[in-house]
Amino acid sequence: MSVIFGVLVGLALGLTGGGGSIFAVPLLIYGLGEPAQAAIAVSLGAVAITAAFGAAESYWRGLIELRAGLIFAVAGVATAPVGVYLGDLVDEATITALFAGVMILVATRMFRSARRAGDDSKVVRARPAADAHDDPGTVCHYSRDGQLRLNAPCSAALVAVGVLVGVLSGFFGVGGGFLIVPALIMITEMGIHRAVATSLLVITLIGLSGLTSAVFSGRDIDWALTGLFILGGVLGMIGGRTLSRYIAGPSLQLAFSIAMLLTAGYMILKTFS
Known part of the structure; x- marks a missing residue:
């Protein structure tokens, strides 16, 4: 089951511009019986x-x-690591309830995005589009020689949002793509393709930092389960490359947003029942 659930997360991560990885924690808690802190790690x-x-x-x-x-x-x-530390201070029920709240916010944003920006919802992580290089210029602005001009206000804005994403990622165990992608587009004016691609780098580095912190904080991590879950995630991402040609778009985003809402509702019921 660890591999199967990992595949589901890999598909969700690969087929959405942001927010798909949020399914990982609920699957680990309710599908595989992991404690909340361990599931986050x-x-x-x-x-x-x-x-x-x-x-x-x-x-x-x-x-x-x-x-x-x-x-x-x-x-x-x-x-x-700050997010991981804060997570160790909170009881499991509180973490679960807060996580459900985050899922509701992400689902709402994804739903609105699918309704208002149909073309953007076709952009997936699993396979960069052939026309991705045509994205408009980015980080604050390009100079005439094609180099990015990272001025102080732009860099400060990137740092500020990065701080927020880092804390939330460490606390909830999510990639943070639901914040990274819109933040990059808003701050830097880069196109959706480049924002999604750049967010993958950010997710990788922040996720590894959070995992390292969780290990050193003494969380009880099942490494065999982790390995199988990662294997499934990679297979899911690869599968997403094929599926993205046929099912990416507003309908898929709407389906994901509804699935998130249902999952969040289930988590709330389980937590307070």
């Missing part, structure tokens, strides 16, 4: 390694805005 590792495969291809294709991504990621890497 496993999720961080699985999402990070799965995202790394997509990041490698995106980097090879030249789609990652490396300097902007690293500024964002370094801030997140520094604060992900």
Whole structure:
């Protein structure tokens, strides 16, 4: 079952522009019986390694805005341990309830995005689009020689959001793509393809930072389960490459958002029943 659930997470991560990895923690808690803190640690590792495969291809294709991504990621890497530390201070019921609330927010955003920006909802992580190189210029602005101009306000904004994403990722065990992608688009004016590609790099680095912190904080992690879950996640990402040609789009995003709402409702019922 660990591999199967990992495949589901890999598909969700690969077929959505942001937010798919949020299914990892509920599957680990209710499907595999992992305690919340352990599930968060496993999720961080699985999402990070799965995202790394997509990041490698995106980097090879030249789609990652490396300097902007690293500024964002370094801030997140520094604060992900803070999120892990805060998670150790909170009881399992509270974490679960808060996580359900985050799922509702992500589902609402995904639902609105699918309704208002149908073309953007066709952008997936599993396979960079052929026309991704046509995305408009980005981080704050390009200079005439094609280099990014990372001025102080732009860099400060990237750091600020990176700090927030790092804390949330460490606390909840999510990749943070639901925040990273819109933040990159808003702050840097980069196109959706490059934002999704760059977010994969950020997710990889922040996830590994959170996992490392969880290990050193003494969380009881089932490494065999983690390995199988990661294997499933990678297989799911690969499967998403094929499926993305046929099912990516507004309907898929709407389906994911409804699934998130149902999952969040189930978590709330289980927590308070």
